[in-house]
Amino acid sequence: MPNSTGSSASAIVYHIPLAQLAAYRGQRVIVRSDNPLELATRLGEDDLNNLAYVQLCSLPAGTERLTHWAVDLPIELAVEDPAEDFAQLYRYAKLLDNHPVRVALPVTRGFEDAVRLALSLQFAVRLHVRQPTAPLIEQMARLLDDYLHRPTVAQPIEYFHNLLLGLCREEPVNLWAIQEEDPALIRYVDDRGEERLPGKLSEAEPGSDPAVFVAHWGDTLLAVGAECGECPFFAPCRGYFKWPQRDYDCAGVKSLFHILQNAADEIRGDLAAAPPAGKPHPP
Numbered sequence: 001m002p003n004s005t006g007s008s009a010s011a012i013v014y015h016i017p018l019a020q021l022a023a024y025r026g027q028r029v030i031v032r033s034d035n036p037l038e039l040a041t042r043l044g045e046d047d048l049n050n051l052a053y054v055q056l057c058s059l060p061a062g063t064e065r066l067t068h069w070a071v072d073l074p075i076e077l078a079v080e081d082p083a084e085d086f087a088q089l090y091r092y093a094k095l096l097d098n099h100p101v102r103v104a105l106p107v108t109r110g111f112e113d114a115v116r117l118a119l120s121l122q123f124a125v126r127l128h129v130r131q132p133t134a135p136l137i138e139q140m141a142r143l144l145d146d147y148l149h150r151p152t153v154a155q156p157i158e159y160f161h162n163l164l165l166g167l168c169r170e171e172p173v174n175l176w177a178i179q180e181e182d183p184a185l186i187r188y189v190d191d192r193g194e195e196r197l198p199g200k201l202s203e204a205e206p207g208s209d210p211a212v213f214v215a216h217w218g219d220t221l222l223a224v225g226a227e228c229g230e231c232p233f234f235a236p237c238r239g240y241f242k243w244p245q246r247d248y249d250c251a252g253v254k255s256l257f258h259i260l261q262n263a264a265d266e267i268r269g270d271l272a273a274a275p276p277a278g279k280p281h282p283p
């Protein structure tokens with residue numbers, strides 16, 4: 001997946017429907033479709049070179065054709081309604097024979113069970129997070145605890161995973177980039193071929209320069225005295241959780257940031273205390 005901590009910007013990735021492939025040839029793309037057979041037949045060798053990953057929308061049937069196609073190409077399964085759709089994930093386990101597979105799902109009713117099933121099937125996970133309520137934060141906290149402490153959880157859960165990596169390494173980290181929602185890095189192309197801002201920004205006005213959207217949003221929050229000005233996590237968050245409602249209470253999401261920060265500090269401390277390679281422990 002093209003996900004990163006956002007510390008280094010690269011060329012823009014376009015999230016396109018398969019029908020727009022011809023218009024975006026030569027660009028770095030994510031291609032989405034609910035037709036696995038069409039994906040496998042219409043994407044040629046040259047297309048694969050510029051492909052970040054393919055996204056299967058609506059959990060379509062008939063993915064057998066993809067199992068032995070474009071080996072090692074990452075595949076994302078988009079789950080729209082976790083409570084209704086999660087049992088279908090079993091049908092996609094075979095894709096793991098030849099592909100990294102990630103399940104993308106909204107933090108909404110039923111998402112915790114869906115994430116647990118995805119992880120047990122060895123799928124990576126990406127959480128679409130908007131402005132979670134307290135009960136949803138509690139479920140996110142349980143999943144974060146599993147991610148940090150359960151040896152059986154071997155796959156990353158985003159945004160936790162890349163945020164933890166960035167905090168461990170004390171590198172600049174950008175939650176918008178981790179979530180593939182920073183317009184400086186990714187643009188969404190709708191079915192009519194119109195370019196929009198990605199993810200939860202899809203209804204926002206792009207402004208004259210979408211590449212500075214996140215920086216401008218952060219500046220606006222600071223200028224109006226939002227709680228971001230006092231928040232120890234503003235650098236990685238950049239006002240992510242204040243979109244779309246600026247008055248969203250961040251107490252819950254900040255508690256998740258604190259857990260990740262403490263885990264990162266602990267890991268760094270353990271690494272610093274470890275003896276250099278090849279040097280034996282003192283008796």
Ligand code: SF4
Nearest residue numbers: 228231234237241250
């Ligand atoms: S966690 Fe909330 S208060 Fe802190 S920077 Fe993010 S949006 Fe602002």
